[in-house]
Amino acid sequence: MADESNSAQNPATQQPRPDFASQDQPHPGWTGPMDPPPDHGEESYRGSGRLEGRKTVITGGDSGIGRAVALAYAREGADVLFTHLDEEQDEARETCRLVEDAGRKAVAVSCDIREEDNCRNLVERAVAEFGRIDVLVNNAAYQMSQPEGIEAISTEQFDRVMHTNLYGMFWLTKFALPHIPEGGSVINSTSVQAYKPSPHLLDYAMTKGAIVTFTQGLAQMVAERGIRVNAVAPGPVWTPLIPATMPDTAEFGKQTPWGRPAQPAELAPAYVFLASADASYVTAEIFNATGGTPLP
Numbered sequence: 001m002a003d004e005s006n007s008a009q010n011p012a013t014q015q016p017r018p019d020f021a022s023q024d025q026p027h028p029g030w031t032g033p034m035d036p037p038p039d040h041g042e043e044s045y046r047g048s049g050r051l052e053g054r055k056t057v058i059t060g061g062d063s064g065i066g067r068a069v070a071l072a073y074a075r076e077g078a079d080v081l082f083t084h085l086d087e088e089q090d091e092a093r094e095t096c097r098l099v100e101d102a103g104r105k106a107v108a109v110s111c112d113i114r115e116e117d118n119c120r121n122l123v124e125r126a127v128a129e130f131g132r133i134d135v136l137v138n139n140a141a142y143q144m145s146q147p148e149g150i151e152a153i154s155t156e157q158f159d160r161v162m163h164t165n166l167y168g169m170f171w172l173t174k175f176a177l178p179h180i181p182e183g184g185s186v187i188n189s190t191s192v193q194a195y196k197p198s199p200h201l202l203d204y205a206m207t208k209g210a211i212v213t214f215t216q217g218l219a220q221m222v223a224e225r226g227i228r229v230n231a232v233a234p235g236p237v238w239t240p241l242i243p244a245t246m247p248d249t250a251e252f253g254k255q256t257p258w259g260r261p262a263q264p265a266e267l268a269p270a271y272v273f274l275a276s277a278d279a280s281y282v283t284a285e286i287f288n289a290t291g292g293t294p295l296p
């Protein structure tokens with residue numbers, strides 16, 4: 001008979017598995033209505049001081065992976081400034097609560113990173129709040145499924161995907177680097193889509209491939225400054241972006257070898273590791289967390 005404590009750790013079954021209830025939300029999506037509710041590590045993440053005193057900036061920190069990373073960073077001893085959209089105020093308040101409950105400073109900034117001036121102002125705000133930026137996490141992203149093909153991708157959608165996923169990352173990194181000291185790091189969120197693009201997410205997948213290249217190139221550029229640059233490539237993750245942008249959520253993540261999507265809490269430890277001194281010899285790397293989907 002299998003040990004129950006061991007079976008509880010089976011990655012295939014320790015988090016909810018599809019079939020999920022079919023659900024649809026307007027963009028950008030919210031955590032509350034999701035079924036099952038996403039797990040950000042509220043009850044499970046235990047810090048050990050790995051980021052004590054660090055000053056961190058996370059884009060898209062109001063929900064999903066960004067919230068899980070903010071929670072984990074705070075419980076590891078870091079202060080957190082994060083971005084959200086105007087319509088995500090309630091989500092942002094919950095992330096602030098989680099960070100502050102961990103005894104750390106939380107700063108929520110409504111910021112559309114598609115505008116260069118907004119990115120410059122965000123970095124200035126972070127420096128005013130913290131004096132420096134030890135870790136920049138470029139996590140905010142936009143996607144919209146278009147199963148009808150490339151003809152259905154409007155120029156407006158294409159511009160929004162490119163400006164959110166690439167321009168914002170480029171500008172924020174450019175403005176932040178003068179304020180990142182030796183030992184600091186930049187961590188970008190790419191995706192399994194960079195290597196195995198889904199046709200209905202063509203424009204989104206393009207940007208995730210570009211993020212891989214940006215990460216590897218920038219890492220070499222700033223190595224002499226003592227700054228590390230890495231990325232995390234998740235597979236399917238159960239976040240509000242999914243019911244807000246995908247036509248059918250019932251079987252989301254079922255295609256992975258584990259047969260389920262990741263929960264945000266399962267991605268956060270990768271961001272903690274890459275931000276910590278434990279990763280002192282790790283740069284230009286893509287940390288794949290795909291639930292067993294092989295990548296190059």
